[in-house]
Amino acid sequence: MFNLIAKRLINLIFESLNLFNLKNFILIFILISFFGCKKEQNIPEMPINTTKKSNIAYAEGFSITNGVNFNILEIKNPWPKAEKNFKYVLISAESAAKTTFADDAYDGIIITPIEKIVVTSTTHIPALELLNVEKTLVGFPGTDYVSSKKTRARIDSKLVRELGKNEGLNTEVLLSIHPNLVVAFGVDGKSKSLQTIKNANIPVVYNGDWVENSPLAKAEWIKFFGALYNKEQEAETLFKQIETDYNAAKKLALNTKNKPTVLCGAMHKDIWYLPNGESTEAQLLKDANTNYLWSETTGKGSLSLNFEVVFNKARTASLWFSPSYYTSLEALEKGSKHYTAFDAFKNKKVYSFSNTTGKTGGVTYYELGTARPDLVLKDIIKICHPELLKNYEPYFFKPLL
Amino acid sequence: MVKTQSYKITFTLLILLALILFFINLNLGSVNITLKDFFSSFFTYEKNYSTPEYIIQSYRLPKAITAVLVGSGLGISGLLMQTMFRNPLAGPFVLGITSGASLGVALVIMGASLLGGFATHFLMNEWSIVIAASLGSFLVLLIVLIVSSKVRDTMAILIIGLMFGSITAAIVSVLAYFSSAEELQQYIFWGFGSLGDLQWKELKIFAIVYAIGLVFTIAAIKGLNTLLLGENYAKSLGLNIKRNRIIIVIAASLLAGTITAFAGPIAFIGLAVPHLTRLLFNTSNHKILLPAVFILGAIIMLICDSIAQLPNSDYTLPINAITSLVGAPVVIWLLVRKRKMMF
Numbered sequence: 001m002f003n004l005i006a007k008r009l010i011n012l013i014f015e016s017l018n019l020f021n022l023k024n025f026i027l028i029f030i031l032i033s034f035f036g037c038k039k040e041q042n043i044p045e046m047p048i049n050t051t052k053k054s055n056i057a058y059a060e061g062f063s064i065t066n067g068v069n070f071n072i073l074e075i076k077n078p079w080p081k082a083e084k085n086f087k088y089v090l091i092s093a094e095s096a097a098k099t100t101f102a103d104d105a106y107d108g109i110i111i112t113p114i115e116k117i118v119v120t121s122t123t124h125i126p127a128l129e130l131l132n133v134e135k136t137l138v139g140f141p142g143t144d145y146v147s148s149k150k151t152r153a154r155i156d157s158k159l160v161r162e163l164g165k166n167e168g169l170n171t172e173v174l175l176s177i178h179p180n181l182v183v184a185f186g187v188d189g190k191s192k193s194l195q196t197i198k199n200a201n202i203p204v205v206y207n208g209d210w211v212e213n214s215p216l217a218k219a220e221w222i223k224f225f226g227a228l229y230n231k232e233q234e235a236e237t238l239f240k241q242i243e244t245d246y247n248a249a250k251k252l253a254l255n256t257k258n259k260p261t262v263l264c265g266a267m268h269k270d271i272w273y274l275p276n277g278e279s280t281e282a283q284l285l286k287d288a289n290t291n292y293l294w295s296e297t298t299g300k301g302s303l304s305l306n307f308e309v310v311f312n313k314a315r316t317a318s319l320w321f322s323p324s325y326y327t328s329l330e331a332l333e334k335g336s337k338h339y340t341a342f343d344a345f346k347n348k349k350v351y352s353f354s355n356t357t358g359k360t361g362g363v364t365y366y367e368l369g370t371a372r373p374d375l376v377l378k379d380i381i382k383i384c385h386p387e388l389l390k391n392y393e394p395y396f397f398k399p400l401l
Numbered sequence: 402m403v404k405t406q407s408y409k410i411t412f413t414l415l416i417l418l419a420l421i422l423f424f425i426n427l428n429l430g431s432v433n434i435t436l437k438d439f440f441s442s443f444f445t446y447e448k449n450y451s452t453p454e455y456i457i458q459s460y461r462l463p464k465a466i467t468a469v470l471v472g473s474g475l476g477i478s479g480l481l482m483q484t485m486f487r488n489p490l491a492g493p494f495v496l497g498i499t500s501g502a503s504l505g506v507a508l509v510i511m512g513a514s515l516l517g518g519f520a521t522h523f524l525m526n527e528w529s530i531v532i533a534a535s536l537g538s539f540l541v542l543l544i545v546l547i548v549s550s551k552v553r554d555t556m557a558i559l560i561i562g563l564m565f566g567s568i569t570a571a572i573v574s575v576l577a578y579f580s581s582a583e584e585l586q587q588y589i590f591w592g593f594g595s596l597g598d599l600q601w602k603e604l605k606i607f608a609i610v611y612a613i614g615l616v617f618t619i620a621a622i623k624g625l626n627t628l629l630l631g632e633n634y635a636k637s638l639g640l641n642i643k644r645n646r647i648i649i650v651i652a653a654s655l656l657a658g659t660i661t662a663f664a665g666p667i668a669f670i671g672l673a674v675p676h677l678t679r680l681l682f683n684t685s686n687h688k689i690l691l692p693a694v695f696i697l698g699a700i701i702m703l704i705c706d707s708i709a710q711l712p713n714s715d716y717t718l719p720i721n722a723i724t725s726l727v728g729a730p731v732v733i734w735l736l737v738r739k740r741k742m743m744f
């Protein structure tokens with residue numbers, strides 16, 4: 001009985017073996033041994049003969065190394081507590097044809113300059129416009145949030161495709177427009193749709209501007225876009241200008257004597273949410289020479305404090321910035337009667353960027369504020385020290401009426 | 402007669418405890434307030450409040466009153482449902498009443514923008530959330546009631562309640578997909594539950610609806626006691642079952658609905674308080690149980706709120722986390738000693 005079964009089994013094995021002819025068999029054998037060897041070797045990264053790091057002064061999340069034929073873009077902290085760095089090769093089409101790269105040494109090969117790009121955050125759009133490459137934008141998720149006139153016009157004439165809402169990218173549409181690059185931002189790097197896009201051989205680069213700790217570091221990410229378009233020099237010049245303007249405004253503000261007290265944020269229910277002392281918002285307030293009442297606090301993310309504490313400390317604060325999404329004093333009062341007990345409310349010294357929006361309702365500050373910290377700082381200085389910047393008209397912050 | 406005597410002592414003690422806790426609750430918070438400021442706040446004209454006086458009068462006092470109303474109201478509505486369904490696991494949360502209220506609120510906060518400009522204007526006034534939550538909870542309880550008259554198995558009714566929870570969650574997630582970040586945020590914060598969000602104006606409306614709910618409850622006491630004997634027996638005693646049921650449904654949904662509307666979904670109090678009361682008083686007479694649940698509910702909610710305020714720190718914990726931390730072990734404990742359960 002057992003003999004019979006064994007015989008049958010052996011027959012089966014031989015039959016299946018016959019399906020391969022010898023040639024195939026050898027080929028498979030060679031392939032297997034080849035891959036086996038490959039695992040053991042360390043793939044040497046392409047040697048870059050003369051290396052030069054690009055000059056990046058503030059941003060900590062990316063670096064660019066210039067080589068002879070290609071540049072390497074390294075993204076270090078695309079989301080808080082990211083475990084790995086991402087390395088991308090930036091290479092021209094001609095050089096790419098001549099060079100082969102080991103498959104897993106880099107997270108993507110990007111042919112520069114980019115001709116068709118998809119970005120996913122409104123903060124990426126000003127960089128494209130400043131570099132004069134907004135025409136390469138072919139898709140964006142949530143186009144309604146885009147306020148800038150130039151890009152808005154392109155959206156209205158259907159040159160920029162809508163890619164779905166919020167973070168749920170419409171993968172099908174995205175694949176069909178086939179961009180050269182998708183600039184994404186990751187909250188934890190686990191997006192399934194981004195994985196699908198990568199699998200379709202469209203490189204995905206994470207932009208980590210939002211992780212940076214200072215206003216100028218966030219703005220410096222324009223150099224990241226500069227590298228993608230072979231416009232590093234332009235990006236350098238643009239950033240230099242922003243940096244100079246920012247520091248000049250800061251110096252001007254530091255020379256004044258009065259230091260108004262400032263309250264920020266608003267309540268949800270009875271919990272008050274305000275930026276911590278290390279946030280970019282707090283740094284801007286500090287650079288504008290104001291006394292933000294929570295400037296001593298530390299930590300990541302916003303503070304969530306009890307109403308009592310905030311009221312006790314900030315009832316007499318002279319200025320109040322960014323009260324959540326409220327767009328008028330009346331709306332604030334409707335939200336909670338407690339707001340009306342603050343001096344800043346009584347004196348109508350509440351300032352918000354919520355009323356500065358584009359045609360389709362996107363808040364301009366969220367789009368342009370990251371790229372232009374010089375404007376944000378000047379806004380705050382103008383409000384806190386009206387005697388300075390006589391001819392300046394605040395761009396984002398308007399008093400609530 | 403002897404029994405009533407002993408209840409009198411327990412009641413006096415409980416009322417005293419509740420008053421002391423009310424006082425303690427007013428004096429505990431993130432900001433240290435001296436007793437002098439505390440008492441002076443009661444004799445100051447509203448316009449001239451100093452900061453500590455404002456905190457006492459405009460924040461802590463309404464919050465403490467809300468805690469009393471929420472704790473007692475949820476306890477009572479839980480008791481009503483446990484008796485009506487003759488099921489120890491019934492309660493506003495388990496039977497999907499809270500889910501109904503959540504659905505109402507989700508539709509108002511997140512659905513308004515979907516319905517277009519006119520509807521937004523029409524729906525988004527101050528009271529829309531309150532009305533939507535009350536309507537939602539009333540509808541769900543009504544459906545549960547209709548189903549329960551068809552299905553005799555109480556377990557089936559509980560499962561139906563849970564199903565409502567799932568349906569709500571599903572509709573909410575669809576709405577969430579299409580709504581803006583601010584709307585979503587608003588809904589999520591509502592879901593955390595909060596006692597400190599009400600001001601005197603809202604509290605007045607809350608108290609009026611709550612009082613109407615209480616009147617219905619008192620009207621149902623006699624019926625509740627007879628219901629405990631079983632529906633057939635109650636019928637033979639001349640109880641109008643149908644009318645009685647409707648009264649109980651109105652009372653329970655008015656209480657649970659408004660509470661959820663004003664304070665958000667508060668977990669477990671409705672389920673745990675009636676059981677605690679039964680264990681403490683060892684009776685199933687609703688004439689005793691109802692006031693006892695009222696006081697115990699208030700006591701527990703005041704304690705929970707005092708803990709949630711994390712006195713002397715700058716932070717406040719979500720009230721829901723605290724009530725669940727207190728409520729869930731009670732339910733577990735009840736299940737463990739089920740054989741001795743008073744019901």
